[in-house]
Amino acid sequence: MKCSCLCFLAILLLPAALLHAAEKGYATFAAATVHPLATQAALQAYEKGGNAIDAAVAAGLTLGVVDGHNSGIGGGCFFVIRAKDGTLTCIDGREMAPTQANRDMYVIDGKLDPEASRTGALASAVPGVLRAYERALQQHGKLSLAELLLPAAAIAEQGFPIDEVYARKLAATADKLKKFPASAALFFKADGSPLQRGDKLVQKDLAATYRAVAQHGTKWFYEGPYATQMEAWMHQNGGILTAADMASYVAKEREPVTASYRGYDIVAMPPPSSGGVHVAQILQIMEHFPIRDMPEASRVHVITEAMKLAFADRAHWLGDPDFVRVPRGLIDPAYAAELAEKINLNQPAPVKSHHMPPRWEGDIFGKHTTFLCTADAEGNWVALNQTLNTAFGSKVIVPGTGVLLNDEMDDFAVQPGVPNAFKLIGAEANAIAPGKRPLSSMSPTIIFKEGQPMLVTGAAGGPTIITQVLLLISNVIDRGLGPNAALQQPRFHHQWSPDELKIEKAFGTETLAELEKMGHALDRSSGFGSCQAILWDESRKLLIPAHDPRVPGLSIGR
Ligand code: GLY
Numbered sequence: 001m002k003c004s005c006l007c008f009l010a011i012l013l014l015p016a017a018l019l020h021a022a023e024k025g026y027a028t029f030a031a032a033t034v035h036p037l038a039t040q041a042a043l044q045a046y047e048k049g050g051n052a053i054d055a056a057v058a059a060g061l062t063l064g065v066v067d068g069h070n071s072g073i074g075g076g077c078f079f080v081i082r083a084k085d086g087t088l089t090c091i092d093g094r095e096m097a098p099t100q101a102n103r104d105m106y107v108i109d110g111k112l113d114p115e116a117s118r119t120g121a122l123a124s125a126v127p128g129v130l131r132a133y134e135r136a137l138q139q140h141g142k143l144s145l146a147e148l149l150l151p152a153a154a155i156a157e158q159g160f161p162i163d164e165v166y167a168r169k170l171a172a173t174a175d176k177l178k179k180f181p182a183s184a185a186l187f188f189k190a191d192g193s194p195l196q197r198g199d200k201l202v203q204k205d206l207a208a209t210y211r212a213v214a215q216h217g218t219k220w221f222y223e224g225p226y227a228t229q230m231e232a233w234m235h236q237n238g239g240i241l242t243a244a245d246m247a248s249y250v251a252k253e254r255e256p257v258t259a260s261y262r263g264y265d266i267v268a269m270p271p272p273s274s275g276g277v278h279v280a281q282i283l284q285i286m287e288h289f290p291i292r293d294m295p296e297a298s299r300v301h302v303i304t305e306a307m308k309l310a311f312a313d314r315a316h317w318l319g320d321p322d323f324v325r326v327p328r329g330l331i332d333p334a335y336a337a338e339l340a341e342k343i344n345l346n347q348p349a350p351v352k353s354h355h356m357p358p359r360w361e362g363d364i365f366g367k368h369t370t371f372l373c374t375a376d377a378e379g380n381w382v383a384l385n386q387t388l389n390t391a392f393g394s395k396v397i398v399p400g401t402g403v404l405l406n407d408e409m410d411d412f413a414v415q416p417g418v419p420n421a422f423k424l425i426g427a428e429a430n431a432i433a434p435g436k437r438p439l440s441s442m443s444p445t446i447i448f449k450e451g452q453p454m455l456v457t458g459a460a461g462g463p464t465i466i467t468q469v470l471l472l473i474s475n476v477i478d479r480g481l482g483p484n485a486a487l488q489q490p491r492f493h494h495q496w497s498p499d500e501l502k503i504e505k506a507f508g509t510e511t512l513a514e515l516e517k518m519g520h521a522l523d524r525s526s527g528f529g530s531c532q533a534i535l536w537d538e539s540r541k542l543l544i545p546a547h548d549p550r551v552p553g554l555s556i557g558r
Helices: 002-013 016-021 036-047 052-066 129-140 145-158 164-177 181-187 204-216 225-236 243-247 275-286 296-317 333-340 464-477 483-488 509-518
Strands: 029-033 076-082 088-093 252-254 257-261 264-268 370-376 381-387 445-449 452-460 501-504 522-525 530-537 542-547 554-557
Touching (some): 029 036, 029 530, 029 542, 036 145, 052 076, 052 129, 052 204, 052 370, 076 129, 076 264, 088 129, 129 145, 204 225, 225 243, 257 275, 264 275, 275 296, 275 464, 296 501, 296 509, 370 530, 370 542, 381 452, 445 464, 464 483, 464 530, 483 530, 501 509, 542 554
Antiparallel strands (some): 029 370, 029 554, 076 381, 088 252, 257 264, 264 445, 370 381, 445 452, 452 530, 530 542
């Protein structure tokens, strides 16, 4: 422990440029994802003449094949894009509640059926990924959606060996997946056991779906044979999602959340993600404390208290801005100063409920997940989060399509005050309504220094996404670490409710004991989350990509 303290002190004393110099960088392109085949697909798209936007879509489509328990075209996504001309674009490809959805659809005889929003026909909202990819490519890409779909289709057709994470999630959800014949046929062997690590997963139906979209465009999916087939299955299985819901889906462009932290500018995803708002809010509260110079336990304590305050606001204020009024005052620096005052440096302070941001009545936001990022030397940067929600989403594959459907309806507050799969509670702002998009924690973020992009990051892991992202940003900005070193730092997470501090054991017994002594209830973890990042190393003029050492993945460049 003493040795690691000294090493850490040595790290802090090194100038940032030297710390970055220890990490591998690339001159023209960089990508980081949770799967080598997806990262390679990004690089191949770039080498074919594409840019960072094309590369991100290539990686996203490939993840839908090789990491399909996390995301795919049956789910949703958010893009934050900085194009080479300096344009900032946030694309909301979040799923949308069906027209027949209603706020009490999971309450039967006054009793909530929590499984219904997570598994089966009623769990799915209208998927948004393909429409979002299309929009991103139309606005900023160089390659066509078809060109990016075909290599991913080839992987689906030929098959690939599933990795440890895939096999673990498959084993954990096997009982539920088995209930749906098309899912059972894909993921289980003849003897009924799930595929194991190293077994080949061949997805011929998904390959055919990708190829059909490549040939006929996204209309085939949203307004054609896929939508019809999906509606028929829903009808036979008690679902409410219709072909008309699919046809009405639009990927929306949203105004980015912008804020600053210690002279750096943050550009992030606005509602219906809570990510941008709360990453910005927590960082702005942290700005009132000398984070860099604080002893470890005090630093963890202060950031934890800031997390609690932000998550209490999240539970009350956040929802789809097309349906509810989300106050912009949540990211007002004056409000952050007010909240910072509530932090007691010596002990946890109870946070009974949300607070009242300034101008809350009038100044509002306009109208098991994965993260990947790409950047190129032309100045295109992409942060892309995509999800099916929990592992394998609703567990439903519509027969003949290979498409796993999301269970994003569970990201609504299915009953006010009742926790969802991530133990998050919500209020009226995130109640179900037809056409509404459920609140997300996905936090694709780009950080700028003097107007130039210098860091892109994001994460997977439900509400811990928000805290992983802000810790990565703080480790880079406050502690001067390169992205790989920053991702190695132990993490912690507090989401206000439940009142417990999830914290990695890697902090060591001394720090954990100190936090406990202060009064924190600890939930010790051997490791959580999955975060990626790319940093621009100004001194070497190189892009440094990094993926989370806690999970498989690959970061490469050229
Ligand atoms: N489905 C997880 C999230 O969007 O936050």
